[in-house]
Amino acid sequence: MQSMPCIAVKQDDASAGAHAGRARLAIAIVAAAMAMLPTLAAAKTPKEFLGKWSNNLPRCEQVNGEVDVLNVIDSGFEFYEIGCELHRPRRGPNGTTFAAQCYKGGSPWHSAKVILRRFGGDKISVRILNFPWVSSDPDTFERCKGE
Helix, strand or coil, X not given: CCHHHHHHHHHHHHHHHHHHHHHHHHHHHHXXXXXXXXXXXXXXXXXXXXXXXXXXXXXXXXXXXXXXXXXXXXXXXXXXXXXXXXXXXXXXXXXXXXXXXXXXXXXXXXXXXXXXXXXXXXXXXXXXXXXXXXXCCCEEEEECCCX
């Protein structure tokens, strides 16, 4: 009879070990998924778009009403009072399309669609769709010298 409790204890130990192993595996999976979240959340803007661009070269400084300067980084872009955070890039025949969250000045963020397109060597067009503060027509910029 004494062997029965020992067998039961051994079975419980084995069962506890299996549960602990599954718990460690679950924790490792959750930790790996959490480590990937920042990578998944932030779009990587293709390198061809990164840098500083102007709509009035050779000037590459913002001059309200005269010169707009576009700064494109990995996660989005900004130009005079407008900024967009870019997500889920998809290349297509008319450029790279992104789901986006955009703002103007102090306004709340709005869902939008952004299309970036390179052409003519050092030119880029930016088109923001479904965003109430800009025309859906593309704006054209040229790469600033030294970028």
